[in-house]
Amino acid sequence: MRLLTKGLLIVAIPSLFEVLLLGALFKSQADAEDAERWAAHSAQVVNQAAEVRQPMLLESARIRNAILLDQSEPISRPELWADLEVKAGELARLVSDNPQQSAAARGLHNTIARYRQWADSARARMQNGQRDALIRELRDEEGPHRLSDFLNRLDGFVEQERRLGQQRTAQLQAARQSQTWLLIAAVLGSIVTAGLASLAFTRNIGNRIAVLIANAQRLADGQPLAARVGGDDEICQLDDALHRSSERLNEASRQAEGYRAEVEQRARELADVNADLRQQTQDNEMFIYSVSHDLRSPLVNLQGFSKEITHATRDLLDAVEQLALPEQDKMRLRTLVEEDIHTSLRFIQNAVTRSAGIIDAMLRLSRAGRVEYQPVMLDMHAIVQRIVAAMSSTIRAKGALVDIAADLPPAFGDPTSVEQVLGNLVGNAVNYLDPARPGHITVGHVRQADNIATAPSLVTYFVRDNGLGIAPAYLDKMFIAFQRLHGNAAPGEGIGLALVKRVVERHGGRIWVESLEGQGSCFFVALPARPPVAP
Template identity: 35%
Template sequence: MDRASQEWLSSDERFRLLMDAACDYAIFFTDADGRIREWSSGAEHVLGFREEEVIGKTSHLIFTPEDVAAGVPEGEMREARDQRQAADERWHMRADGSRFYASGRLMALRDESGRLRGYAKILRDMSERKELELLFDTFADVVPSIIWMGDNEGRCTYVNAAWTALTGLTRERSLGTGYQTAIHPEDLPDWEKRLARAAGRPIEARLRCNDREGGARWHLVKAQPLAAPIRGGTTWIAVATDVHESLEAREEAQKNEARWRTIFEAAFEGIWILDTDARILVVNPRMAEMLGYTVEEMVGRLKWEFLFPEDVERVKALFEERRRGETALTHVRFRDKRGQEVWTLMSARPLRSGDAFAGALDMFSPANERRAWEQKLTASERRFRGFFELSAAGHAQVDLRTRRFVAVNRKFCEMTGYSEEELRQLEFSDLTHPDDRAPDEDRFQKLVRGELDNSTAEKRYVRKDGSWFWVRLSVSLERDENQQPLRTISVVEDITKLKLWAAELEKRVQERTTELGTKNQQLEDFCYTVAHDLRAPLRSIGGFAEFLQADFGEELGEQGGQYVRRIREAAARLDRLILDLLGYSRMEQMPLMPAEVNLDALVAGVVQEVEQDIRKSEALVEIAPGLGSVRGDEGILRHVFLNLLSNALKFRRKAVPVVVRVYSERRDRWVRVHVEDNGIGIDPRHRDKVFRMFERLNTGEYSGTGVGLAIVSKAVERLGGSRGVESTLGQGSRFWIELPAADGRGAASS
């Protein structure tokens, strides 16, 4: 230590000021028997004891009961007396009875003759570091990579669970030099040389680790030196990743290594010392780092130059309080070198030279994240409160222990007729209609047991005046930090009018359904009556025309005979049209009988029905095997395929042999059946028209009513399927229908 520093430390006043300024360190002095004689503000801040509570008492009060019983305080004083100082890193007690992990030293104080006068104790709260160590241990034991640590002598100080799982060595056997047995003998010398030559630099090597089965696997090992020794004298950490199979494990190890470096990076407060004009005399690297400057760039400049403009006057006033000997603990905003806002918590103490003001000592802890969370929390609370109170729905919270309401909004009070104070005295079941309490209690218990994440139900509430109303109740569960159920959060909607409307709507739908059924029956009766009444005269017309041609054909002559033939053809065409209309009407009205339909058997039966047309047109009809099974109505599907096959045989090209193919394909949960021909085809402009009623694209050469494909379209629609056509004019058409597969899997051929 240089002479200037010795002179500084020899000043009791300045030392006391520095001791009080170190608010994150507990510093106190005891006599030779361990009784406390001096107590700093930092000790009060860290340990929670006021000075008048501890003066004259032994330091036992900051040790845990088990350490006191084990004689730890006496042993620590004995070590400090014999060795000048004793390291202390263990759990300690605060005034409120809570425990915290601290690191510190106990130093023996002697006079010039060497006689023991007392002890000085310095403690720093290391709870966060201890939590990080526990977090690291937990984290290290769940990662798949091997992790071990060592000291400067090459001895192992830590191995994780993956190490023991791979090598079969226990942690006890691995510590010290025991870990070397897990490294392949040919690779161990090179590893030890690398450690010896590392000189504080990172190491990367490939070596083989022996597994518990007697084999060896290549690992990529990265050893990282630590900035300062940690537990057990550890100075480096090594991560080994199995690279036998893939590079992916190696990349993951690199990511983990980056995370570990972040976890182990230390964080210290920023500190500067100001002169009487608030000019910076000394600044530490952490402070410079916080503001984005170098130390050299900050020394000699005024404190105000780094402050946020809006805070300058306030901080100047605080500095004037330092002149009067006052301290401060407050938030201060800085503007860093990039112009960004940096929030800090400042602890400030005045410095004096004799009775004169000599400057100030300021310590800063980063507070950006804390301020941001405070602002977000405030904004979130404000938004929640506004939503809670102004919501059009009722909101309520129920304590699970008491089952009583702990918070309700204005709408909930209006709905129930109770005031907020009255509701806080009631259990939620007090508002529930007696007939709804049992199912309501069952849902509540399932929520508490974790069987439901949330619950939505319709129930009845009873108002204060005894009347009841319907509500839709949506409930979720709020849990505490230990995931234990804490309270329910409910949203309540009054659905009484909706219930009345639903009942009225149900009544009207039933009436309309009955009325529609009656009208459909009347319409069906009308269709059959009209068809019968129309077909009877048509049969007479056709019959008399046939008699006329047979009995008086010669007298009618050629032109008269032609007129009679046209009468007969027109009567037959009108009869077919009536039959098709009846078929379309039946298709719309007949009840569905859904069942599994085997398409192979169905199509084979339809082919037999049109056998005469097949022979007449000398057609080749190919039916692919394994058409599959669908969910449908067999009778309706028979009409569908009868119309599709009839169309394929009818619309043929002259002098071209007719070829018709039927095959299917599977599409997820659907079966698509194709009926393909090589006939006249369809102009692309008319593809959608062919499925309409009475649409006939070729009225001259081909007979028909234009109803067959309309029947196909209506039938497939009723079966929940779809239909379509792909066609090229002059080359043929491929009609298809798509229906649900019967078994959800089904296979199809092509």
């Protein structure tokens, strides 16, 4: 049974008892009202009887005086008898529900009618000169002129009605007393019934809620829960939810232990990998340094000996000129030295220079990860202006135009490294312009509303040119070391963009390129817009 149903029962049981008591109370109230109405009715009947008595007494006295004074006009007035007829009829109507009183009322009506007949006859006899006979009749104690019959009947009628009134008043008092006791019983019964129902309900619910609270506390403390509470109401559902939560928490705890052990194992493995990686990085740096150092000596020797061979061939040519040989042989020797030997030596010297450049590039690339950055908020507009000013002679030689956006937002980074990044990108844009058309380079930034490629914590700059462009097949290779697309357009070893990518990623940013071959390229650089928030 649900708690709502139980609560409704708590309300319904006392309410049912109250309804029964109220029904009895309403019946008692109706009885009291009925008794009160009948008591008032009895009083009204008595008053109406008095309304009939008074005119009859006054009329009897008036008739006697008229006879004594020998005046026939006041005797048997029609308007008086009409009024008495109405009052007697009203009295009969009031007691029509009581057969005994109704019969008495009819008797009164007949008595009044007989008295009226006598009064009418007295008026006629007065007019006929029979006054003395009327006086003797009045002196007689018997006869229709006497009011005793009327008064006796009226007194009996009133006495009977007063007894009825007393009975009805007693009934009214008994009904009111019964109403009072029923009201007291209704209040006390409602309180007792509600108390008993609430006690029964709260003992059952209170014990189960105590178990529920204890289970909730145990769940909060991570302890095993007590046995499930019985029933099918909301408390049972809550307790079932607590038990299921406890089971899931235990399962989650077991899984967490497994995950924790796995994470610790992975952390140990990662620490080992990081240690191996650091060792490999150190070994690679040592290897690169050793290789570069070891390779420089033979390269220097090759460079020196090639120069020595060049000087020796010049001496050899001078010696050939002094020999007594045919001119044809001298020409053949000069051609052999100048075209074959000198050309081979130039190839050797170029290869040595190229190898030396590659070795220097490898050293710069290996040192890029060891530079300690000093990041600050940067004025990017000032940095780009310095880069363009430093390249002004090359830009003029190329006949190019460089536009710098006036509203470049600031970025957070190392000043020297960021200037190297933008300098490399602007330099590449100048070096790889298309000679067939005027060069145009734009340095700007992507507004935040349009910047869907990066996170809101980054600000994105771009360097756009209308140069040679990049073929789609080479876009994925642009940031790999020693990869060059237009090798003859500008000197270099092909590590500039690789260094740029490494610097940008160390700043927590990213770099990418969009290009169309023959139309130009656009390099995007996303750098932190503000210092990182301290944890």
